[in-house]
Amino acid sequence: MLLEAVYAATLAEVAAKGLRGASMDRIAQRAGTGKAALYRRWPNVRALALDVFITTMQQALPAARPDTGSLRGDILASLHTLADELGSDLGIVLRELISEAAHDPTLSQEFQVRFGAAKEAEVVLMLEQAMHRGDIPRQALDPYVLQLPAALVVHQLLLTGTPPTRAQLEHIVDTIMLPLLRHPSGAPIPA
Amino acid sequence: MLLEAVYAATLAEVAAKGLRGASMDRIAQRAGTGKAALYRRWPNVRALALDVFITTMQQALPAARPDTGSLRGDILASLHTLADELGSDLGIVLRELISEAAHDPTLSQEFQVRFGAAKEAEVVLMLEQAMHRGDIPRQALDPYVLQLPAALVVHQLLLTGTPPTRAQLEHIVDTIMLPLLRHPSGAPIPA
Amino acid sequence: MLLEAVYAATLAEVAAKGLRGASMDRIAQRAGTGKAALYRRWPNVRALALDVFITTMQQALPAARPDTGSLRGDILASLHTLADELGSDLGIVLRELISEAAHDPTLSQEFQVRFGAAKEAEVVLMLEQAMHRGDIPRQALDPYVLQLPAALVVHQLLLTGTPPTRAQLEHIVDTIMLPLLRHPSGAPIPA
Amino acid sequence: MLLEAVYAATLAEVAAKGLRGASMDRIAQRAGTGKAALYRRWPNVRALALDVFITTMQQALPAARPDTGSLRGDILASLHTLADELGSDLGIVLRELISEAAHDPTLSQEFQVRFGAAKEAEVVLMLEQAMHRGDIPRQALDPYVLQLPAALVVHQLLLTGTPPTRAQLEHIVDTIMLPLLRHPSGAPIPA
DNA sequence: CCTTAATCGAGACGGTACGTCGTGTCTTTAT
DNA sequence: ATAAAGACACGACGTACCGTCTCGATTAAGG
Numbered sequence A, B, C, D: 001m002l003l004e005a006v007y008a009a010t011l012a013e014v015a016a017k018g019l020r021g022a023s024m025d026r027i028a029q030r031a032g033t034g035k036a037a038l039y040r041r042w043p044n045v046r047a048l049a050l051d052v053f054i055t056t057m058q059q060a061l062p063a064a065r066p067d068t069g070s071l072r073g074d075i076l077a078s079l080h081t082l083a084d085e086l087g088s089d090l091g092i093v094l095r096e097l098i099s100e101a102a103h104d105p106t107l108s109q110e111f112q113v114r115f116g117a118a119k120e121a122e123v124v125l126m127l128e129q130a131m132h133r134g135d136i137p138r139q140a141l142d143p144y145v146l147q148l149p150a151a152l153v154v155h156q157l158l159l160t161g162t163p164p165t166r167a168q169l170e171h172i173v174d175t176i177m178l179p180l181l182r183h184p185s186g187a188p189i190p191a
Numbered sequence E: 001c002c003t004t005a006a007t008c009g010a011g012a013c014g015g016t017a018c019g020t021c022g023t024g025t026c027t028t029t030a031t
Numbered sequence F: 001a002t003a004a005a006g007a008c009a010c011g012a013c014g015t016a017c018c019g020t021c022t023c024g025a026t027t028a029a030g031g
Helices: A002-021 A024-030 A035-039 A045-064 A071-087 A089-103 A105-133 A143-160 A166-182 B002-021 B024-030 B035-039 B045-064 B071-087 B089-103 B105-133 B143-160 B166-182 C002-021 C024-030 C035-039 C045-059 C071-087 C089-101 C105-133 C143-160 C166-182 D002-021 D024-030 D035-039 D045-060 D071-087 D089-101 D105-133 D143-160 D166-182
Strands: none
Touching: A002 A024, A002 A035, A002 A045, A002 A089, A002 B089, A024 A035, A024 A045, A045 A089, A045 A105, A071 A089, A071 A105, A071 A143, A071 A166, A089 A105, A089 A143, A089 B002, A089 B089, A105 A143, A105 B143, A143 A166, A143 B105, A143 B143, A143 B166, A166 B143, A166 B166, B002 B024, B002 B035, B002 B045, B002 B089, B024 B035, B024 B045, B045 B089, B071 B089, B071 B105, B071 B143, B071 B166, B089 B105, B089 B143, B105 B143, B143 B166, C002 C024, C002 C035, C002 C045, C002 C089, C024 C035, C024 C045, C045 C089, C045 C105, C071 C089, C071 C105, C071 C143, C071 C166, C089 C105, C089 C143, C089 D002, C089 D089, C105 C143, C105 D143, C143 C166, C143 D105, C143 D143, C143 D166, C166 D143, C166 D166, D002 D024, D002 D045, D002 D089, D024 D035, D024 D045, D045 D089, D045 D105, D071 D089, D071 D105, D071 D143, D071 D166, D089 D105, D089 D143, D105 D143, D143 D166
């Protein structure tokens, strides 16, 4: 109840003023509560924003674990969900958190564990299903290949400010991702 | 004279307190001047800090255009230079730029022009040399493939806080980049 | 508690630097508080200083309503109290009030109500007692006559920087005030 | 030439922003010159304003030495001139100077000598003419009586913000000033 | 059913930094 | 040589947030 209001207020505030310009006072006011209620749960604005970001991202995850019947469809659906999320206010928050993480290694790890790992697990699942089905040959899963489509999506967002279009996503999947999965190099994977 | 003092003061302040904790008052004091002299040139602390870092960085750039004789060697050298740069203070600034760009589209463009384009041109040059030599088949250059190694390096930096090691870079080149270049899909490239 | 500290700090600051040289920062520091606490209550240094002085003055007022048994004694006692007040730091504040009032009509009124009116009521009371006793003939009270001694005292203060001496006050009462009251002109009083 | 521009600029600036709000920078700009030219002649804003004020006042003085043929007419004419002056921008400057004088005794004296003394000499002249004509009995001139009408005019201005009307001036002259001059007390005048 | 404890909103508190403005001095231009 | 224009070091201004804190008022559970 109250938490929902706080989450919504935080997203709105960060979207409007940026993480740097966000203020506890205003978030409290937007949420119709007092600062004490916020400081009781989060030590500062950044922590609050990170929590909101990750929680919101995670709620969006289940919808992103699709089973369209084909590997191509699954990957595309997943990327599309990601691109949609990053195109919204969450994209702004992501960029803020990236800079914040530069000063706070804790945040970096937290971010990696709660967001990076979840994304990766999702892809692993999809690929294992695909190997079961025989869509792609059995192979050891290379983490760099797993990250690849997400990395390209995020990279484009960070450099140009907008996530890839559906056509661009298809291009990424068809000319980069699928070829790599169909003809794996079989090289050993470094730690 | 005064500018040198300000640059030095800014670097010292940022080193001491971090980019986020730097304050105009203290920078002015360190530089033996007044705030007005700073605000006359930069609109705020971030702009000052970013200017200082970008200027400092660009002086170190020219060393990055390699010609090792083989495509693999060229790409690796280029990536290594990038990873080294991003592992230093430059990495921090990159992250600040990213968040700053979320609120200032101008900066986004500026950044893309002064860094993204330079990086891309460098890769294009390497690939054309390689096609001349016959290392890889003649092909239209796919911007997503060009960005790919840099995207993976940056992505790892942003998620984990540290750039890839030499072994990881070799892995990226050998199992992802070179296979894609040796067996291009030939698909049309979307705008 | 805090207010006391602020009042004391303000008096100390003004004593040290003069009203014009007083600064909010220093007053806050002297009072062991922050500027925000001051600006929450007063819009600027002048308002604070003036409030402190007016309050301080009013606490000293009650002692000023004399009943010496003769009209001459009453008026002299009243003027003497006024002269004493204006000879202290209060004189400085009076002058500040005057210049401040030139830009702020509200202050003009406030000043008139809290001092002018009080002073006038005091004189009216004395004169009515005197008419009762038969010291002076019954007469309509002319506001210009009522203001007269105070006006002369203030005027001298403003022009020379020091209020009249006891001998000068006696002269004013004996050669100007009392003759006018003993032989009133009886002319109508303009609005 | 330049001085005229500076004088006009100063009057305009002080009228617009008050002495407290006046700035050397703006006066210089209004006068179409640089700050250096001002600081070469006056040590600070207050000194400049005082100089302008007194000079302007003195130029207006000669017009105030009337000879209407009757004492009443002379005094009224003189008071009217004073009230007019004080009702204009000069009234504002007067009030500013009064507060300034609180911190600078030099200014107090200067003001008294150049303005107060001139006013007094004017009244003395009028009264001596009147005694010559037999309008009033020969008598020692009491400085407090001399100051009296001006004191009342200034007092009203300072308390209410507006100088007396013509009717009020006549009242002051008829019921206070003239009676005192026609029936002098003859008491000795204290230093 | 009442009371005791926790939580709520509201907002004051001591602080730090902000970005603007004005000071009085000193230097650069352009005659 | 002088004058305008304006940079310089300094410091006060008034605002906005910070993170801590004290308040009643409102709930809830537990005796």
